[in-house]
Structure formats: structure tokens, C-alpha cells
Amino acid sequence: MDKIYFDNAATTQIDLKVIEKMQNVMSNNYGNPNSTHSYGRSSRTLIEKARKTIANQFNVLSSEIYFTSCGTESDNMVLISAVRDLNVKTIITSKVEHKAVLNVVKYLKETESIDLKFVNISNEGLVDYNHLEKLLKQCDDKCLVSLMHINNEIGTKLDLNLVGDLCKNYDALFHSDTVQSIGKYNFDLSILNIDFIVGSAHKFHGPKGVGFVYINKQLKLNPLVIGGNQERGMRAGTESVHNICGMEAAFLNSYDNLETNNNHISNLKSLFIKKITKMIPKVKFNGCCDDDLLSSFSILNICLPVPKEKAVLLEFNLDMKGIACSRGSACQSGSNSGSHVLKTILSNEDLEKPSLRFSFSKYNNEQEIDNVVSVLKDFIDSN
Numbered sequence: 001m002d003k004i005y006f007d008n009a010a011t012t013q014i015d016l017k018v019i020e021k022m023q024n025v026m027s028n029n030y031g032n033p034n035s036t037h038s039y040g041r042s043s044r045t046l047i048e049k050a051r052k053t054i055a056n057q058f059n060v061l062s063s064e065i066y067f068t069s070c071g072t073e074s075d076n077m078v079l080i081s082a083v084r085d086l087n088v089k090t091i092i093t094s095k096v097e098h099k100a101v102l103n104v105v106k107y108l109k110e111t112e113s114i115d116l117k118f119v120n121i122s123n124e125g126l127v128d129y130n131h132l133e134k135l136l137k138q139c140d141d142k143c144l145v146s147l148m149h150i151n152n153e154i155g156t157k158l159d160l161n162l163v164g165d166l167c168k169n170y171d172a173l174f175h176s177d178t179v180q181s182i183g184k185y186n187f188d189l190s191i192l193n194i195d196f197i198v199g200s201a202h203k204f205h206g207p208k209g210v211g212f213v214y215i216n217k218q219l220k221l222n223p224l225v226i227g228g229n230q231e232r233g234m235r236a237g238t239e240s241v242h243n244i245c246g247m248e249a250a251f252l253n254s255y256d257n258l259e260t261n262n263n264h265i266s267n268l269k270s271l272f273i274k275k276i277t278k279m280i281p282k283v284k285f286n287g288c289c290d291d292d293l294l295s296s297f298s299i300l301n302i303c304l305p306v307p308k309e310k311a312v313l314l315e316f317n318l319d320m321k322g323i324a325c326s327r328g329s330a331c332q333s334g335s336n337s338g339s340h341v342l343k344t345i346l347s348n349e350d351l352e353k354p355s356l357r358f359s360f361s362k363y364n365n366e367q368e369i370d371n372v373v374s375v376l377k378d379f380i381d382s383n
């Protein structure tokens with residue numbers, strides 16, 4: 001049985017080129033980048049090259065990019081440090097953020113007594129920009145807006161230009177969780193009014209355990225991880241050289257082939273929508289994930305017309321057939337609490353029905369779409 005992997009928003013298959021690069025670095029560049037001898041210097045050169053690659057792509061300075069262990073760490077770094085070091089007293093965010101943001105801002109409310117405000121989210125999963133402006137207007141102390149670019153569960157897209165400009169007008173800082181966007185969207189951060197973005201290599205065919213954060217050079221933060229002077233004092237701990245180089249290789253691969261990959265993935269998503277609408281006319285698209293302009297081209301979240309009693313068998317059935325997709329976001333698996341994103345946007349009636357997230361990559365093909373839609377159709381038609 002050929003297995004089908006449609007869970008690319010959870011993590012992606014690592015590129016062969018990336019593995020080769022990492023093996024090479026692990027074999028040949030084992031010097032500690034902080035050592036001053038030639039072994040250390042050659043590792044340092046690799047790390048600084050990787051930093052430059054990322055900085056150049058986003059049109060920022062290398063000194064504005066810091067390496068971390070993952071997207072979650074990057075989000076923590078921004079949010080916690082902004083409150084501690086930049087005098088942020090109010091955070092405006094939304095109820096559909098990833099837990100790497102939501103649980104941190106809740107923690108900050110409890111421990112640092114920040115004022116936490118949630119912007120309204122429509123039934124399509126979109127941020128209400130008028131409400132955001134209203135909240136910004138009401139804010140009379142230092143405010144940080146934290147809103148994700150691409151929602152990892154329903155794929156809805158934030159207008160970064162608009163939110164950036166609003167934040168600038170009201171003198172607020174702007175952090176965007178761009179974990180689902182890196183390697184798929186390009187950003188010119190010299191034009192956009194964004195103070196912090198974050199990335200995680202395993203979401204763009206790189207290794208797990210490495211990420212980065214961009215921090216606007218005007219903002220001086222203190223480290224969360226204290227120790228040596230690595231990452232210019234912003235994050236102590238010997239750098240994971242092979243992971244950073246693996247991330248760079250995956251990053252280059254993604255941006256060098258951006259258009260081809262994006263067109264391929266986008267066509268797969270359109271085909272899925274077309275086929276499933278034809279074969280299961282009562283299917284619903286959660287959020288506005290069937291809208292090209294308002295949602296990401298790689299994430300599709302559907303609500304299936306399946307009664308509650310039968311729904312429990314759906315995931316099992318897909319798994320038996322070798323199909324990997326997600327019920328909510330992978331970071332929630334193992335918890336039975338259900339998706340906080342779907343709870344925010346769906347009616348009680350639709351919450352009773354099973355919803356599935358399919359997320360596509362350059363490694364998927366049309367045949368896989370046909371197979372999955374047929375399996376779903378057969379399941380729905382079975383007694």
C-alpha cells in the first residue's frame with residue numbers, strides 16, 4: 001500500500017539535499033563555532049553564511065536574525081522579552097493563534113499582569129481589522145500586536161501590510177507568527193512594518209530542532225536562555241551547526257523554487273476542492289480555506305457530513321488506508337480538548353461533525369488527491 005502524506009502543516013519530509021548537507025557538516029565541521037582555532041572558525045563561517053542567506057531573502061541585516069531551536073522558542077523569546085524589556089503592558093492577539101503564542105500570552109497575563117485583548121475573528125476565521133483598530137485606539141500604554149500570518153489549522157491569511165501600517169499608526173509593536181509562511185511566501189521586511197517574525201525549519205523540508213527569529217534592530221531584548229555569549233548574547237548554548245546549515249539548505253531550496261512549488265501545491269489544493277465538491281456536495285470548507293485570496297494555497301480544512309456516531313471511525317479508517325492528515329493541529333494530538341480554532345469559528349452543529357485538515361507539499365501529486373477523495377466518498381457512502 002502506498003502511503004499518502006497530507007500533513008505538511010504539522011511537519012514536512014526533509015529534502016535529500018538537506019540531509020546530504022547536514023551529513024557533510026557533521027562529518028567535516030565539528031568544531032565549536034565559538035572556538036578561535038581553524039575548526040571553530042570554519043563552523044562559525046557556516047553559521048554566519050546561513051544567517052546572511054536568511055537576512056538577504058527578507059532584506060534585513062544579518063544582525064537582525066537569531067537562531068533558535070524551533071518556532072515555539074522564537075515566539076516565546078519575542079513575547080516574553082517584549083514584556084520584560086520593552087515595557088509592553090498590553091498584548092492584542094486572537095483566539096485562533098497557535099498555542100506557542102496563546103499559552104505564552106496567558107502566562108504573561110498571569111505572571112506579569114499584562115492587559116490581554118483578543119481581536120474579533122469572523123466565522124471565516126478572519127481578523128476583524130476595524131476591531132483591531134478600535135483596540136489599538138483604546139490602548140494608552142505600550143502595546144504589542146501578535147497575529148499569525150497563515151493559520152496552521154484553517155489556512156486563513158492575515159494582511160501583513162494593513163496590520164503593520166495600523167500598528168505603526170498607533171505606535172504598537174507587531175509580531176507575526178510566520179511559521180507556516182516561511183519557504184512559501186517572500187517578505188520584504190525593509191518595507192513591511194513588522195518588528196518580529198519567526199521560522200521553523202521542519203515546516204519547509206528542513207530538520208526538526210532549529211528555527212530563527214527576526215528582531216528589528218531598533219529593539220533591544222535580553223536573552224531568555226542565559227549563559228555564554230552565543231547569538232550575540234541573545235541565546236546562550238553552543239549553536240547546532242548541522243541543523244542551522246540544514247535549515248539554510250532547505251530555505252534556499254524553497255526560495256529558489258518558490259514559484260514552481262507554489263503553483264504545484266496550489267493546483268493540488270484546487271483539484272482537491274473541485275473533486276470533493278463534486279463527490280461530496282455537502283462538504284463544507286472551514287474558515288475560508290476555499291478562497292484563493294484569503295487563505296494559504298497549501299492548507300485545506302473540511303467539515304464532513306458524517307453523523308457523530310460514525311465520525312469516530314473516520315480517522316481510524318484513513319489511517320488504515322495509509323492516509324495521514326490531521327484532526328486539528330498536530331501539536332494538539334494526544335489531547336482530547338478539540339481544536340480551539342474550530343471552536344472559535346464553527347457553529348455547535350458543525351462542531352459535532354468531523355473536520356479534517358489536509359496540507360500539501362511539493363512531494364504530493366494528483367493521484368493522491370484522487371485516492372483520498374475516493375476514500376472519503378466511500379466512507380461517507382458506507383453504512
Ligand code: PLP
Pocket residue numbers: 009010069070071072073098100148150151152177178179180200201211329331
Ligand atoms: N506557530 C505555528 C503557526 C505553527 O504551525 C507551529 C507548529 O505547528 C509553531 C508555531 C511551533 O513551531 P515548532 O514546531 O517549530 O515549535
